[in-house]
Amino acid sequence: MEKTLKSLSKQLSYILRHHPGSIGLATDQAGWVKVESLLKNLKEHGWEVNRQMLDTVVATNEKKRFAYSEDGTQIRASQGHSIEVNLELAEQTPPPVLYHGTAERNVLSIREKGLLPGTRQHVHLTDNTDTAKQVGQRHGKPVVLHIDAALMNADGYVFFCSANGVWLTDAVPAKYVKEV
Ligand code: HQG
Numbered sequence: 001m002e003k004t005l006k007s008l009s010k011q012l013s014y015i016l017r018h019h020p021g022s023i024g025l026a027t028d029q030a031g032w033v034k035v036e037s038l039l040k041n042l043k044e045h046g047w048e049v050n051r052q053m054l055d056t057v058v059a060t061n062e063k064k065r066f067a068y069s070e071d072g073t074q075i076r077a078s079q080g081h082s083i084e085v086n087l088e089l090a091e092q093t094p095p096p097v098l099y100h101g102t103a104e105r106n107v108l109s110i111r112e113k114g115l116l117p118g119t120r121q122h123v124h125l126t127d128n129t130d131t132a133k134q135v136g137q138r139h140g141k142p143v144v145l146h147i148d149a150a151l152m153n154a155d156g157y158v159f160f161c162s163a164n165g166v167w168l169t170d171a172v173p174a175k176y177v178k179e180v
Contacts (some may be wrong), residue, residue, distance in 0.1 A: 008049060009057050010133035011042075012066055016077040023127050032074040046067065064164035079162035082119045089160040089168070096150035098125040100177075101136025104143050115145075115172035122160075122168035125149070146178040 015038075022028050023041040027033050035054065042049045054075070058066045067078050079087075100115060100123070114125045126132050129144055136142030152172065153159060160168045 005053065005057055005060070008047070009061050009065065010052060011047065012057065013077060013080065016066065016075070017080045018082045020083065024035035027083065029078065029083060029086055030075040030088050031083075032069060033076065035068070035073055035075050038075060052167060067163045077162040079122070079124065079166045079168060081121045083109060085121065087160070087162070089162065091158050092161050093127075094153055094159040094161075094167055095127050096125060097149075098147045098149045099129050099132035100125050100145045100147060100172070101132035101134065102145060103136060103140030105140055107145075109144055110145065110177060111174060111179075114174040115147075119173060122170060123172055125167040125169065125172075127165075127167065143179065146180050147172055148176045148178065152176045156163055 014128060015023060015025065016027070016031070016033065023045045025033050025037060026039050035051065039051065041050055047160070058068060058075070064078070066076055068075050068077055073141070076087075081087075089108075118125050124135070125147055126135070132144045133142050136144060149159065149167075157169060157172075160170060167169065
């Protein structure tokens with residue numbers, strides 16, 4: 001069962017962040033899809049998923065990657081999108097220092113160009129060095145970069161915090177990135 005839920009979670013990330021069209025869905029501007037349509041289209045594509053399984057993934061996913069709308073009729077990924085969405089998050093004052101985990105091989109380029117969102121809508125930052133290290137590990141030998149979020153914010157750069165606590169910003173110019 002756990003394995004099923006894990007693969008369902010991966011499938012949902014793929015669909016809700018990157019390729020809703022892969023099962024014939026489109027998200028609305030804020031990234032939401034109707035739960036009913038999601039279950040129907042998953043079924044048409046060979047995934048027998050019921051609402052209870054979806055509830056379990058939403059509730060137990062270790063990074064709380066998905067959220068229901070207030071009335072429970074819609075679902076979206078809380079962050080990580082490559083499709084263009086406006087999550088309608090309120091700007092927030094970030095903690096003075098945020099962290100970004102990357103692979104050692106990216107550091108030279110980051111030193112030159114700063115942190116860029118790449119294929120995603122935002123650069124993803126965390127307030128937790130352990131999380132940053134884990135994220136970096138996904139890419140190779142991990143390096144945890146320190147971001148002077150207080151200075152960035154004072155200089156007018158805007159930050160958002162996703163429903164699952166990931167800090168988002170458009171890009172981080174090189175001068176705010178420190179290797180420690
Ligand atoms: C790197 C996970 C060279 C950047 C995590 C990263 C996160 C540069 C890679 C979320 C660069 C992009 C996102 C530059 C950035 N030169 N490399 N100028 N600027 N990079 O996967 O932040 O588990 O798109 O350092 O927890 O690793 O999926 O971003 O290594 O929140 O829920 O380009 O994904 O969440 O990689 O991860 P990604 P990320 P989930």
